[in-house]
Amino acid sequence: MNETDYTEARRKMVDSQLRARGIHDPGVLRVMEDVPRHLFVPPDLVNQAYDDRPLDIGAGQTISQPYMVALMTELLAVEPHHRVLEVGTGSGYQAAVLACLAREVITIERFERLAREAAGRLRDAGCDNVRVLVGDGSAGAPDHAPFDRIIVTAASPSIPPSLKKQLAPAGRLVCPVGSRQAQRLIVMDRGDGVFEESEGVGCVFVPLLGKEGWSKDD
Ligand code: SAM
Numbered sequence: 179m180n181e182t183d184y185t186e187a188r189r190k191m192v193d194s195q196l197r198a199r200g201i202h203d204p205g206v207l208r209v210m211e212d213v214p215r216h217l218f219v220p221p222d223l224v225n226q227a228y229d230d231r232p233l234d235i236g237a238g239q240t241i242s243q244p245y246m247v248a249l250m251t252e253l254l255a256v257e258p259h260h261r262v263l264e265v266g267t268g269s270g271y272q273a274a275v276l277a278c279l280a281r282e283v284i285t286i287e288r289f290e291r292l293a294r295e296a297a298g299r300l301r302d303a304g305c306d307n308v309r310v311l312v313g314d315g316s317a318g319a320p321d322h323a324p325f326d327r328i329i330v331t332a333a334s335p336s337i338p339p340s341l342k343k344q345l346a347p348a349g350r351l352v353c354p355v356g357s358r359q360a361q362r363l364i365v366m367d368r369g370d371g372v373f374e375e376s377e378g379v380g381c382v383f384v385p386l387l388g389k390e391g392w393s394k395d396d
Contacts, residue, residue: 179216179225184214187227188210188211188212188214188215190228191210191215191228191230191244192207194230195244196244196245196248199245201248201252203251203252206251206252206279207248209251209278209279210244210248212278213278215227215271217302217303218241218269218274218296218303219233219269220233220234230244230245235269236291236292237289237291237292238384239268239289239384240384241268242272242383246381250329251275251276251279253352253378255327255350256280257279257280258280259281260280260281260327261280261322261324261325261327262276262280262284262327263283263286263318263325263327263328263344264286264328264329265328265329265330265331265332265341265386266285266315266330266386267292268287268331269292269299270285270296270299270308272329272331273300273310274299274300274303277307280307280327281307282307282308282309283307283308283309284308284309284311284319284325285309285310285311286310286311286313286314286315287310287311288312288313288315288387289312290312293312314388314389315330316334316338316341317338317340317388317390318338318340318344320340323344324344324345324349325344325345325346325349326349327350327351327352328344328345328352328353329352330386331354331383332354332383332385332387332391333356333358333383334355334385334386334390334392335356335396337351337353337364337366338386338391340390346368347368347370348367350365350366351365352366354381358392358396360381361383362381363378364378365378
């Protein structure tokens with residue numbers, strides 16, 4: 179495939195996988211049409227980069243399905259002045275999407291190798307407002323807090339208390355919450371002294387492993 183083929187594959191992906199399923203935010207649709215997802219998948223899977231499913235990226239982890247990336251990004255309601263924390267860098271693709279919408283993105287990954295590879299891809303894609311950290315993101319990134327938006331791209335048994343603490347006033351957090359087998363997307367808003375939660379669609383993510391997520395033995 180050449181660049182024209184990839185551009186056409188992205189246009190089709192946006193029409194048939196995103197618009198057709200109700201993604202409507204013009205900024206999110208534009209970014210999903212612009213970001214070269216094929217640069218964020220392993221070389222042997224580039225021909226499947228725009229398929230309607232998650233793909234393996236090594237270390238037993240996945241790059242999420244395009245629809246899930248778009249849905250979580252739409253729910254996050256990112257504005258150009260926002261600082262965003264992503265927990266679960268994986269391939270770096272979700273961070274690249276967020277980088278086009280936010281002022282700054284901090285993304286944290288527990289696997290050193292995945293973090294290093296993602297940082298390289300983000301650099302190659304020209305995302306110079308993204309910083310990749312290695313560590314247990316279930317405890318957030320306290321040295322960089324507060325964040326206007328927090329997105330967790332791994333499944334948690336509940337919303338990690340540290341992430342709630344690191345949310346700025348009027349901040350929003352999106353996180354898949356549930357069992358290790360199946361979750362629902364939870365949107366949490368920080369209001370005037372209170373947190374409000376709403377429950378969204380069902381989903382299946384790899385586990386958030388860490389102090390405030392699942393333990394390896396759960
Ligand atoms: N957002 C990613 C992308 O665009 O490719 C997909 C994320 S993948 C579904 C979930 C990622 O969360 C995996 O790379 C996994 O290693 C990471 N992860 C799991 N627990 C973590 C933790 N406590 N801290 C940081 N990353 C974690």
